[in-house]
Amino acid sequence: MRAVVTEETGLEYTRLQDVPRPSAGPDDVLVQIRAAALNPADRYAIDGQYPGGPRPPFISGRDAAGIVVQSDTAGRVPAGTRVLVVQSSVRDLAQGTLCEVQRFPADTVAQIPDDWNWIEAAAAPLAFQTAWKAMNCRGPVTSDEIVAVTGAGGGVGLSAVQLALALGTQVVALSRSEAKRQQLQKLGASHVFAPDEPDLKRKVFDAIGRKGVDVVVDTVGGPLLTLAVHLLGPEGRVGVLGVLGGVEGTIPIPSLMFKRASLHGIQVADLDAVAAVVQWRQIATLLQNANRRPVIDQTFPLEQFSDAFARLRDSPFGKVVVEMPPDL
Ligand SMILES: NC(=O)c1ccc[n+]([C@@H]2O[C@H](COP(=O)([O-])OP(=O)(O)OC[C@H]3O[C@@H](n4cnc5c(N)ncnc54)[C@H](OP(=O)(O)O)[C@@H]3O)[C@@H](O)[C@H]2O)c1
Numbered sequence: 366m367r368a369v370v371t372e373e374t375g376l377e378y379t380r381l382q383d384v385p386r387p388s389a390g391p392d393d394v395l396v397q398i399r400a401a402a403l404n405p406a407d408r409y410a411i412d413g414q415y416p417g418g419p420r421p422p423f424i425s426g427r428d429a430a431g432i433v434v435q436s437d438t439a440g441r442v443p444a445g446t447r448v449l450v451v452q453s454s455v456r457d458l459a460q461g462t463l464c465e466v467q468r469f470p471a472d473t474v475a476q477i478p479d480d481w482n483w484i485e486a487a488a489a490p491l492a493f494q495t496a497w498k499a500m501n502c503r504g505p506v507t508s509d510e511i512v513a514v515t516g517a518g519g520g521v522g523l524s525a526v527q528l529a530l531a532l533g534t535q536v537v538a539l540s541r542s543e544a545k546r547q548q549l550q551k552l553g554a555s556h557v558f559a560p561d562e563p564d565l566k567r568k569v570f571d572a573i574g575r576k577g578v579d580v581v582v583d584t585v586g587g588p589l590l591t592l593a594v595h596l597l598g599p600e601g602r603v604g605v606l607g608v609l610g611g612v613e614g615t616i617p618i619p620s621l622m623f624k625r626a627s628l629h630g631i632q633v634a635d636l637d638a639v640a641a642v643v644q645w646r647q648i649a650t651l652l653q654n655a656n657r658r659p660v661i662d663q664t665f666p667l668e669q670f671s672d673a674f675a676r677l678r679d680s681p682f683g684k685v686v687v688e689m690p691p692d693l
Contacts (some may be wrong), residue, residue, distance in 0.1 A: 366693065368464030369670050374413035376674055378562055379425070381667065382554045383595035387468040388435065393469050394442050395435035396450070398467050398693065400487035400664075401462040402686045403430040403677045404520065405609070411674075424461030430477060431689075437578055438471040448474040449486040451494070451638070451645045462487075463670060465689050473638045477651050482591040488659040488684035493648050494520075494641065495633040496525035499582040499604025502629035508533035512572050513596055515560060516584035516607065518545030518682050523660045526554055528648070531655035537569055537578060539589070545682050548652075552660070560585075566595050576602055577624070587611020590628075597626045606631040664688050 366386045371379040389395040407425045409415040430449040436442055451464060452473045452496050460467065472485050477486040498594040499521075500506050512529040516522040517538035529536045538554035546557040558565060559601045570576050577598020583590055587610030593603045594617055603630055620626070636644060652658060660683030665673040676685045 366465040366626060367667065369412050369426070369461070369667070370411055371421050371423055373421050374411070376408070376411055376671060378421070378533050379411055379671070381606045381670065384424075384464070386466050389437045389468055391437050392471050393437055393468050394433045394446075394448070394474060395466060395468050396429070396431040396448060396474070397434045397466055398429045398431040398462060398464060398689050399483035399691065400430050400686050400688050401426045401464075402427065402488040402520075402684045403489075403673055405677065406491075407461075408674055410529060420504060421568070424464050424467075424689075426462035428487050428489075429462035429467070430483045434466070434472075436471070440473060442471045447477040447486070449477050449490055451475055451490045451641045453495050462612060463627055463667070463687060465693055467669075470638060472642065476647070477640050478649055480653075483657060484661055484664055484686045484688065485659045487503055488661055488686055489524075489649075490522040491514050491633060492520040492659070492684065493528065493652075495521045495606055496582060497644065497648050498633060499584075499606050499629075499631045499637075500525055500528060502580070502604040502631060503602045503627060505620065506532055506534060510576075510579035511535045511537065511582045511598075513537035513539065513569070513578045513593070514584070515539045515558075515581065515589040515593060516609065517549055517554070518680070519584055520681075520684050521606065523549075523552075523683050525584070526552060527657045527660070528651065530554070531651045531657050535573060537573065539592075542680070542682075547681055560589055560592060565592070569596055580604070583607065585610035587614055590614030590616060594620050594626060594628075597624050601626045603628045604631045605629065606633075612660075648649075660682055662677060666690075 410418040509637035580591035584607040
């Protein structure tokens with residue numbers, strides 16, 4: 366079977382090659398992968414920049430959806446089940462998903478919502494789980510609260526927007542791109558702004574009709590973390606999860622103090638597999654009830670995986686997904 370293998374650090378040493386087909390051990394399922402979504406962490410791992418990431422050679426990718434073709438789970442996850450993989454732990458990167466067949470512990474897969482296709486299913490787990498953790502970083506968000514999202518056009522940002530809309534909250538979406546802002550408005554974001562708009566804080570407060578939002582999901586970091594704190598209202602909180610805008614940010618301390626605000630570092634891999642799957646089911650139910658689904662930017666065949674990684678660096682609107690052939 367074919368797999369995208371990083372033989373040495375760097376995308377130039379990452380190739381599609383034949384590798385031995387794995388087989389399922391006790392409590393494992395063997396999945397014929399039909400689609401695998403890319404995340405920035407996959408590229409960091411290939412480039413040797415993921416703290417504690419895998420050492421070459423490894424198969425990259427964490428998100429996937431496919432069909433169980435062999436199962437040693439006493440009927441818990443029978444062959445023929447359509448599953449998506451909930452393996453947010455970086456330890457599992459060595460068991461990557463950019464391949465035609467992979468073995469997964471049965472407790473790291475969940476059934477795909479009936480009306481989702483392979484691409485949507487593969488795109489969902491990591492981005493939605495990260496967004497969920499950030500949004501609910503200090504307890505569950507309620508429908509009368511207001512959620513702001515930075516990098517709202519990215520994979521995690523769009524997931525946060527979708528989840529907040531599914532919960533019925535007002536959403537303030539911040540995106541650098543005019544085209545993305547228009548698409549965010551079509552998705553239902555209540556207010557959209559460019560993060561560098563002059564006098565942005567006043568404009569946001571005018572738009573929402575109060576002095577501050579309750580939660581900011583900050584997927585960008587750097588100067589946008591500073592902005593996030595300025596946008597908070599009393600008892601506001603920020604889920605801090607990304608560094609594409611910079612690894613350091615200035616915190617306006619008086620703003621933090623007098624709003625009794627809090628910053629929460631988010632790590633998607635902080636749950637064990639069983640808890641992650643339970644959380645995923647909660648997310649999937651919320652999305653299905655609200656008739657919301659992952660936003661896909663572009664799909665690529667397995668042979669064009671390096672074009673998919675290039676697209677990932679090109680500020681896509683939603684998820685970039687690699688498709689596997691239906692017949693092996
Ligand atoms: N902590 C965790 O557990 C965890 C989990 C998943 C992801 N992450 C991290 O979160 C970040 C976002 O992930 P993702 O999957 O959403 O990535 P993505 O799909 O590539 O989206 C990132 C978005 O951030 C914005 N952006 C990119 N570069 C920027 C810059 N220099 N300044 C301002 N905005 C910028 C863009 O949004 P606009 O074009 O709309 O402005 C872009 O679409 C990545 O750093 C990723 O590694 C962390």
